[in-house]
Amino acid sequence: xxxxxxxxxxxxxxxxxxxxxxxxxxxxxxxxxxxxxxxxxxxxxxxxxxxxxxxxxxxxxxxxxxxxxxxxxxxxxxxxxxxxxxxxxxxxxxxxxxxxxxxxxxxxxxxxxxxxxxxxxxxxxxxxxxxxxxxxxxxxxxxxxxxxxxxxxxxxxxxxxxxxxxxxxxxxxxxxxxxxxxxxxxxxxxxxxxxxxxxxxxxxxxxxxxxxxxxxxxxxxxxxxxxxxxxxxxxxxxxxxxxxxxxxxxxxxxxxxxxxxxxxxxxxxxxxxxxxxxxxxxxxxxxxxxxxxxxxxxxxxxxxxxxxxxxxxxxxxxxxxxxxxxxxxxxxxxxxxxxxxxxxxxxxxxxxxxxxxxxxxxxxxxxxxxxxxxxxxxxxxxxxxxxxxxxxxxxxxxxxxxxxxxxxxxxxxxxxxxxxxxxxxxxxxxx
Numbered sequence: 490x491x492x493x494x495x496x497x498x499x500x501x502x503x504x505x506x507x508x509x510x511x512x513x514x515x516x517x518x519x520x521x522x523x524x525x526x527x528x529x530x531x532x533x534x535x536x537x538x539x540x541x542x543x544x545x546x547x548x549x550x551x552x553x554x555x556x557x558x559x560x561x562x563x564x565x566x567x568x569x570x571x572x573x574x575x576x577x578x579x580x581x582x583x584x585x586x587x588x589x590x591x592x593x594x595x596x597x598x599x600x601x602x603x604x605x606x607x608x609x610x611x612x613x614x615x616x617x618x619x620x621x622x623x624x625x626x627x628x629x630x631x632x633x634x635x636x637x638x639x640x641x642x643x644x645x646x647x648x649x650x651x652x653x654x655x656x657x658x659x660x661x662x663x664x665x666x667x668x669x670x671x672x673x674x675x676x677x678x679x680x681x682x683x684x685x686x687x688x689x690x691x692x693x694x695x696x697x698x699x700x701x702x703x704x705x706x707x708x709x710x711x712x713x714x715x716x717x718x719x720x721x722x723x724x725x726x727x728x729x730x731x732x733x734x735x736x737x738x739x740x741x742x743x744x745x746x747x748x749x750x751x752x753x754x755x756x757x758x759x760x761x762x763x764x765x766x767x768x769x770x771x772x773x774x775x776x777x778x779x780x781x782x783x784x785x786x787x788x789x790x791x792x793x794x795x796x797x798x799x800x801x802x803x804x805x806x807x808x809x810x811x812x813x814x815x816x817x818x819x820x821x822x823x824x825x826x827x828x829x830x831x832x833x834x835x836x837x838x839x840x841x842x843x844x845x846x847x848x849x850x851x852x853x854x855x856x857x858x859x860x861x862x863x864x865x866x867x868x869x870x871x872x873x874x875x876x877x878x879x880x881x882x883x884x885x886x887x888x889x890x891x892x893x894x895x896x897x898x899x900x901x902x903x904x905x906x907x908x909x910x911x912x913x914x915x916x917x918x919x920x
Contacts, residue, residue, distance in 0.1 A: 527600070532610035600666070618716050645697055676804050786799070822873070
């Protein structure tokens with residue numbers, strides 16, 4: 490029996506999150522033990538849970554340090570867990586980055602560095618190149634978060650202001666063997682963009698980073714411009730000999746999570762269609778585009794016939810122009826709702842699989858055919874909230890926020906739109 494729409498959508502979201510849990514994904518990807526020492530380092534919202542999974546499965550001695558977001562720590566016995574700030578870096582993350590760099594220097598060829606990387610690692614592992622300071626990096630990153638720049642563009646700038654990103658951590662580990670286990674939170678799963686690629690080669694340049702700052706009119710401090718103009722911040726390039734003993738394995742991705750959700754839907758008798766695992770762009774524009782697809786399905790049964798659920802992943806962006814609380818998943822969902830105009834038989838959920846949409850401890854929200862009408866009855870105007878970038882307040886007022894708490898993983902945004910068969914059939918002329 491098919492559960493109620495809201496319950497079904499929540500099941501799909503949880504299935505996506507469960508499929509990317511470190512306890513499930515890490516053990517099957519562990520490398521062969523080293524003849525020498527094994528050092529575990531890493532950063533990300535899933536890093537602590539990944540470290541615990543390593544400890545439980547690793548047969549030999551090991552030690553190390555990983556840094557995760559405040560509230561995302563889990564108990565470990567041999568690997569130290571440090572908590573730091575996200576999305577803006579803080580001194581706890583800076584100290585952890587410096588300690589990790591010191592830990593991996595002076596290793597030998599028969600040593601192994603196991604690097605555990607997941608989304609959020611860029612902010613959690615700040616190591617600014619002098620004369621850039623932590624305050625400079627915070628200012629640049631704060632401006633970029635509000636600019637509408639893509640995550641790939643943001644990470645390009647981060648790589649070229651860092652002593653650890655863009656392959657520099659792997660270079661510091663040389664000549665040790667480096668195996669990176671990565672949970673991807675970026676569209677396309679490009680290794681250089683996952684936590685800004687601390688253990689992989691980076692083909693982008695300081696000139697690319699400068700062009701991005703100029704494109705989005707980011708007011709960068711002179712120290713930042715100096716590092717980029719001089720080439721001091723150049724990343725490690727493909728073919729560098731220091732990376733020959735390095736490899737990376739993607740152990741969880743958005744596509745895997747979408748497939749898990751599709752399987753969950755099929756078990757309830759609902760056919761699922763994965764549109765893409767890498768949708769990017771302004772959240773409100775994405776909402777309009779997917780609304781057009783939904784209406785084609787609902788009214789013309791093209792390209793799919795209802796009942797069905799449309800699944801997608803990726804990472805939207807929000808250019809914050811209003812005084813609202815932001816949040817790319819809720820802004821997408823509110824834009825979708827406005828474009829659908831209360832279309833009957835359409836229900837949706839959108840959330841970040843890490844449990845945090847923007848800077849809020851809220852994963853996302855649920856949208857139903859009656860959401861806009863309920864909001865009007867409460868005196869809220871959907872268009873006004875959208876204009877203020879205040880979708881969190883809109884859904885919070887309805888009691889439709891989705892709150893998961895720390896999920897200990899991160900495979901980016903998750904969107905599911907359920908289209909049920911209308912009782913009255915297609916609208917006139919829609920056959």
